[in-house]
Amino acid sequence: MCSETGSATTAIVTNVQRYSLHDGGGIRTVAFLKGCPFHCPWCCNPENLSFEPQVSMNERLCIHCSPRPGGRLCERRPEECPTEAKTVLGRERTVDDLLAEAVRDRVFFEESGGGITLSGGEALAREAFATEFLSRCKAAGVQTALETTLAVPLRDAPALAAATDVFLVDFKIADRERSIAVTGIDPDVRDENLKEILALGARVVGRMPIIPGYTDSRENVAGNVARLVELGIRRADVLPFHQLGEAKYDAIGRDYALRGLHQLTADDVSGVVEILERGGITIIVSGE
Ligand code: SF4
Numbered sequence: 613m614c615s616e617t618g619s620a621t622t623a624i625v626t627n628v629q630r631y632s633l634h635d636g637g638g639i640r641t642v643a644f645l646k647g648c649p650f651h652c653p654w655c656c657n658p659e660n661l662s663f664e665p666q667v668s669m670n671e672r673l674c675i676h677c678s679p680r681p682g683g684r685l686c687e688r689r690p691e692e693c694p695t696e697a698k699t700v701l702g703r704e705r706t707v708d709d710l711l712a713e714a715v716r717d718r719v720f721f722e723e724s725g726g727g728i729t730l731s732g733g734e735a736l737a738r739e740a741f742a743t744e745f746l747s748r749c750k751a752a753g754v755q756t757a758l759e760t761t762l763a764v765p766l767r768d769a770p771a772l773a774a775a776t777d778v779f780l781v782d783f784k785i786a787d788r789e790r791s792i793a794v795t796g797i798d799p800d801v802r803d804e805n806l807k808e809i810l811a812l813g814a815r816v817v818g819r820m821p822i823i824p825g826y827t828d829s830r831e832n833v834a835g836n837v838a839r840l841v842e843l844g845i846r847r848a849d850v851l852p853f854h855q856l857g858e859a860k861y862d863a864i865g866r867d868y869a870l871r872g873l874h875q876l877t878a879d880d881v882s883g884v885v886e887i888l889e890r891g892g893i894t895i896i897v898s899g900e
């Protein structure tokens with residue numbers, strides 16, 4: 613298990629996405645922290661797996677202005693690339709600096725019931741930074757959400773719960789052994805953390821990516837429903853598998869196990885929806 617390193621006031625951030633309509637309600641600004649200790653084969657943010665900044669290469673933008681023997685990367689530094697084909701993903705940001713950018717759309721947040729969402733990677737691999745950032749957002753009057761596996765040991769659950777208006781927590785592979793083998797995520801660690809933050813009054817929404825061959829069986833969905841019900845969580849977002857991350861694997865030269873797998877539509881997950889609704893879970897299907 614990864615242990616937190618680095619400062620409470622800095623973290624590597626890959627992207628700040630404005631005007632997002634997912635990930636917490638209303639119009640949102642989503643900040644992505646770099647680094648995740650897990651390895652979900654379907655991860656759609658592979659650029660956020662490594663904890664360090666890394667080079668990304670967009671072949672479509674390359675004008676071959678510098679030699680690339682054997683198709684390898686040229687020797688120019690990313691900042692010298694004239695077309696931004698070669699870039700660096702991730703840069704160190706302070707809480708102050710990220711906060712200043714994140715609250716820029718405050719007027720839209722207020723009108724739409726939106727706010728700021730912290731995502732990743734696994735943002736809680738930088739728990740001290742995440743808590744500090746979210747609590748500063750709240751102090752600035754902005755609603756906060758956190759997308760997380762919640763499957764990392766928490767150092768200060770009360771501070772995190774106080775800083776976070778809504779936790780968006782992954783429910784992927786329900787069987788513990790299989791989850792650990794496939795993704796590295798221990799659902800029992802997540803559930804212990806959930807019990808703690810729920811007792812502190814946290815609002816929690818389950819997030820269920822539906823991935824063919826991994827999370828889409830009736831047995832797996834029913835297993836997740838049982839865990840949700842036992843914990844008293846009554847809301848979940850269903851996320852049908854998509855291929856939006858595929859090109860990112862190419863850009864960072866990383867293998868992708870699910871290449872070419874068909875995307876799912878809302879209709880494809882109707883069986884999942886039925887099981888959830890039968891379990892008394894109120895759901896939203898992403899993309900509907
Ligand atoms: S500098 Fe940029 S455009 Fe030129 S060869 Fe390198 S990656 Fe391609």
Ligand code: SF4
Nearest residue numbers: 648650651652655733
């Ligand atoms: S936990 Fe999230 S960021 Fe980490 S590997 Fe899984 S899908 Fe990717």
